[in-house]
Amino acid sequence: MNKILSNILSRRSFHLFWILTAFLFLFRIVFIPSENFAIITISEIVLALILLSLAFSLSGLFKEVKPNPLSLVVNVGILSAVIFLVMNFSEPIVQLLIGNVKEKVKNPGLAENVISILYSLIFLGFAAYVFLVFKTLFYFKQTRNVETYFNTMLIFFVLTSIAVYFEQNEELSYISTTFYIVSVLLIIFNSLRISWIAFIVKKEKIYLLILSVVILILFIVNLVKMGGGHFHYQIISSVSLVLDRFLNVLLIYGAIYFSILFFTTLFHIPTAEAFDKKAQEVSSLQYFSKLINEVLDFKDLSKTISDITTKLTGSDAAWIMWKNEDDFTSIAQQNIGYYDAQLIHGFMLSQKKWDKLDQAKIIPIEKFEKQNELSEKYSTLLVAPLKAHGNIKGFLLAAKKGNSIFNEEDRSALDTFSEYASIAFENARLLEESIEKQRLERELDVAREVQRRILPSKNPNYPNLDISSIFIPAFEVGGDYYDFFPIDQNTLGFIIADVSGKGISAAFIMAEVKGIFESLSKVIRRPKEILIKANEILKGTLERKIFVSAAYGLIDVRNGTLHIARAGHCPILLIREGKLQDIRPEGLGLGLSFDNVFSDSLQEQKVDLQENDTLILYTDGITEAKNGLFEDFGEDNFRNLLLKFSSHNVQTITEKVIKEVSIFSQEHSQYDDITLVIIRWKQNIINNGEAEWQISAQQLKT
Numbered sequence: 229m230n231k232i233l234s235n236i237l238s239r240r241s242f243h244l245f246w247i248l249t250a251f252l253f254l255f256r257i258v259f260i261p262s263e264n265f266a267i268i269t270i271s272e273i274v275l276a277l278i279l280l281s282l283a284f285s286l287s288g289l290f291k292e293v294k295p296n297p298l299s300l301v302v303n304v305g306i307l308s309a310v311i312f313l314v315m316n317f318s319e320p321i322v323q324l325l326i327g328n329v330k331e332k333v334k335n336p337g338l339a340e341n342v343i344s345i346l347y348s349l350i351f352l353g354f355a356a357y358v359f360l361v362f363k364t365l366f367y368f369k370q371t372r373n374v375e376t377y378f379n380t381m382l383i384f385f386v387l388t389s390i391a392v393y394f395e396q397n398e399e400l401s402y403i404s405t406t407f408y409i410v411s412v413l414l415i416i417f418n419s420l421r422i423s424w425i426a427f428i429v430k431k432e433k434i435y436l437l438i439l440s441v442v443i444l445i446l447f448i449v450n451l452v453k454m455g456g457g458h459f460h461y462q463i464i465s466s467v468s469l470v471l472d473r474f475l476n477v478l479l480i481y482g483a484i485y486f487s488i489l490f491f492t493t494l495f496h497i498p499t500a501e502a503f504d505k506k507a508q509e510v511s512s513l514q515y516f517s518k519l520i521n522e523v524l525d526f527k528d529l530s531k532t533i534s535d536i537t538t539k540l541t542g543s544d545a546a547w548i549m550w551k552n553e554d555d556f557t558s559i560a561q562q563n564i565g566y567y568d569a570q571l572i573h574g575f576m577l578s579q580k581k582w583d584k585l586d587q588a589k590i591i592p593i594e595k596f597e598k599q600n601e602l603s604e605k606y607s608t609l610l611v612a613p614l615k616a617h618g619n620i621k622g623f624l625l626a627a628k629k630g631n632s633i634f635n636e637e638d639r640s641a642l643d644t645f646s647e648y649a650s651i652a653f654e655n656a657r658l659l660e661e662s663i664e665k666q667r668l669e670r671e672l673d674v675a676r677e678v679q680r681r682i683l684p685s686k687n688p689n690y691p692n693l694d695i696s697s698i699f700i701p702a703f704e705v706g707g708d709y710y711d712f713f714p715i716d717q718n719t720l721g722f723i724i725a726d727v728s729g730k731g732i733s734a735a736f737i738m739a740e741v742k743g744i745f746e747s748l749s750k751v752i753r754r755p756k757e758i759l760i761k762a763n764e765i766l767k768g769t770l771e772r773k774i775f776v777s778a779a780y781g782l783i784d785v786r787n788g789t790l791h792i793a794r795a796g797h798c799p800i801l802l803i804r805e806g807k808l809q810d811i812r813p814e815g816l817g818l819g820l821s822f823d824n825v826f827s828d829s830l831q832e833q834k835v836d837l838q839e840n841d842t843l844i845l846y847t848d849g850i851t852e853a854k855n856g857l858f859e860d861f862g863e864d865n866f867r868n869l870l871l872k873f874s875s876h877n878v879q880t881i882t883e884k885v886i887k888e889v890s891i892f893s894q895e896h897s898q899y900d901d902i903t904l905v906i907i908r909w910k911q912n913i914i915n916n917g918e919a920e921w922q923i924s925a926q927q928l929k930t
Contacts, residue, residue, distance in 0.1 A: 241284035248278045253345055256467075275352070275468045282356040290364060297368055297424045298432055300361045301439055304482070307354055308446035314350060315453040348467040355471075355478055362481060369424040377421070381414040385477055392473040411477055412484075419485045422492050433493050440490040447482035454479060526656045530560035533624065533649045538562050540645055541610060541638045543626035548614070549573045550622040564627065568602050572627065576611060585620065588612035588643035590634045593627075608633045612646035616654045624649060675735050682742050688712045688720060690785050694908040696878040698886060700849075701901050707734025708847050708901035709741055713749040718786045721749045724845040724905055725778035726797065728817075740769060741776055741818075755780045755793035756832040759815065763795070767822045775819035779845060788837035788909050793830060796820065798851075801844040801867070802835070803874045808867050811835060811843075837909040842878065844870060845907075849900035850885070856895030865892075878906040 252274050295303075366378055388411045391404040425433065454464075454476055465472045530548055537546035545564035549556040556577075558569035575596045591609040599605065606627045614622040624646050628634060679701075687695040699708055707727030715721050723745050727734040744765050748758045758780055766776070779800055781792035792800060796817030799810040813831040820826070846866075853861040866885070873884045882904055889902070 241281045241288070245278060245281040245285060248274055248281060249349065252278065256345060272468055272470050275348075275471055278349075279352055279356055279471075279474075282353060283360060286357055286360050290360060295364075297365055298428060298436060300364060301436065301443070304358055304361050305439055305443045305446070307357060308443055308450060308482070311351070311354055311450050312446050312453075315450060344463050344467050347463050348471060351464060351475055352471065355475055358478060358482065362485065365424065365485075366418060366421065369427055370421070371423070374421060377414075377418055381411070381418055384411040384414055385474065387411075388477055389470045389474040392469045408477075412480060415477075415481045415484050416488075419481075419488045422489060425489075425492055425496050430497065433497055437490065437493045437497070440486045440493060444483060444486040444490060447479055447486060451476070451479040451483060526653070526660070527560075529652055529656050531562075533652070534560040534562040537624060537626050537642065537645065540641050541626045541634065542628075542632075543610065543634075543638075544629045544632070545604075545606070546624075546626045548622055548624055551620065556622070565603055568604065569625075571598055571601060572596070572606070572609060573623070573625070576609060576623075576625070585611070585613045585623075588639045588646060590639055592633075604629055607631060610634045610638060610642055612642045614646060614650045614653060616650060616657070621650070621653065672732065675732055678739060679735055682739055683710065684712055688714065690720065692788075692910045693720070693783070693785060694878045694910065695906070696882040697903075697905045698882055699901070699903045700886070700898070702849065702898045707738050708849065708903040709738045710845070710903055710905050711742060711745065713746065715749060715753070715782065718784060719753075720783045720785055721780070722783070722845075722905070722907070723778060723780045724797065724847065724903060725776055726847045726901070726903070727776050728774055737770070737774065737776065741766075741778075745780065753782070754832065755782060755791055756830050759793050759795045759818070759830060760827045763818045763822065763826050766819050770819040775817040777817045783837075783907070783909075790835040790837055790843070791832060792835070793832040795830065798846055798848055801846075801870065803842040803844070803870060804838060804840075806871070806874060808871055839910070841909045842874065842881075843907040843909075845903075845905040847901060847903040849898075849902035850889055850904065852900055853889050853893040853902070854896045854899050855892050858896070861889055861892050878908050881906055 252271070255271065255274065363378065367374070384407055388404070388407040391407045394400040394403045425436070428436070454472075464475070530550075534546045534548060537543065545562060547561040547564055547569045548559050549569070550559050556573060558566050558573065561569050572593065575593060575598070576591060589611050591611060593599070593606055593609050596602075606629055608628050610626040612624045613620050614624055624642065626634070626638075626642065683699055684697065687697055695712075697710060699710065701708070707729060709723070709725040709727070711723050713721035713723075725738070725741055727737045727741070741762070744762050745758065748761055752758045752761060759778065762778075770776070775796070777795060777797040779792060779794045779797040781790055781800075783790050792811060792813065793815060794800070794811075794813045795815045799812040802809050802811055811833060813833040815830040816826050851861055851863050851866050855861075865888075869885055869888055870881065873881045876884070885904060886902070893899075
């Protein structure tokens, strides 16, 4: 407010007001009022400019503050009361200061001039403010362009005020009378165009009704006091006849306006309650439509919906019955206890099948047999379904006490609101899912990074071995695993494994399998013994129905000897001299049995590798890849593909296999993780009877 006042005080119009006021004082002192036409004209012009400058300053205040109509009416009432007090209690003071008023206003001295001007400025300020209030109220909530009507009335106000000088000439007095009558008619016409009353609530209308009566009386009393012959008239007319007439017309405007305002408000009161209710409905729906876009927390949203329901329907209590699996639970109780809400909901369900409710329904509950168990006596219940994708997710309920009942308008309002509420709940659910999805994605990022570190970043580098490997998870992370272990300078261990299941759980098991085999490969040399020991360790980890298929082998990179054991994994394929054969030692998957059955069934096989022998280790994600007809890629296609490209280097074979599998399954999402490891034995490099091995231990462990 201080900032607004400082802005008003800094306006040029306000500065002009003070300059003109000072000029008026000096002018009245230097040029004692006389019958001289020029002096009278200058005095009237200065007063008119003071009124305009003050009006412009106050209009700036109105724009800054933007007061509501009721506050403007209150302000007019206060100013009218001030003028009333001035008129009734200022006469003795003025008489004391300047003596006989009638004599002094005819022959004024310095003191009389000062008092007259101060007195006139008070009424001038009253006139400027009240006129701006009437102008603001006239334009407020108007739906049509009414500027012409008000400006016409303003012009006749000015003409009526100026025409006061024609009254001194009997032949021209009709001009003043004509303007006066037209001004009054325009006042009546414009006062009938009151449109803002419909936009205030019933309580404010009752308050306005009382105010209009009080202000009407004040305006009539002030108008009578301003009549000719009274000392106030003497003082103001001595300064300006135009100001006196303008005040007279303004007081008539106020008397007419507040008379019409009283009757208009009186006629609006019977329909005020219905209008207020409709306004509350629109306001609630507008407010809630914003909440839908903001999407609140489910708990906060529920409370907001219950609160709006009580305001929207005028109910005494509201709550939500939310469906959890096959049962309903009371939430967001507004002015009702949990036990009462559950009892009433049970009564509601006993009346009708509610699974196909399409719209809000009113239910009388006077005959509720458990009415005496309720903490309050309720008369009617209003129920609306909360739906998502055509399915009922809950109910929005409102209840009234005593003799109050819901009507059709309440039912229609809640029916509309429940649709908004359903959308809001669905948005809240989608938000929760989105947050959960983001959380899972962050976890998957971590799991993906962990898996990337678990799998070899590079293949081991041996002069007489060509190695190619690839891993493609079906999801963000997978349960397939392969690795290489440099046992010593002459021995390379390798493993391929497949955890049953997919996704994060399989990836975590795979990470544990990696730790087990990496540790065991350093202390146990036989593949069969490693698998047996690994199965024992996994006994305390693997859940039921979870198992791991694996194949573990050792290659003597000096003489080309392969020792391999298989625990329920896909057969190891060997391409030798253009032909394909299986290496298929017996064995159960890890975790399928933790007794002697596992160790007794496990076999270890030795293979002496020949020049260009190619070992293919893979998981069933290749052979079980599906096309649009849900057909498998199959063992035969895979084997034929390997033979077709067997003469190529191992990297090319890998690329060809992955390409063909991708083309085959392009119309179907990847069904399982894909892992492919190809190892080719080449002729040994001998130097002085010793093999020169170039092994980078750091690469093998990465």
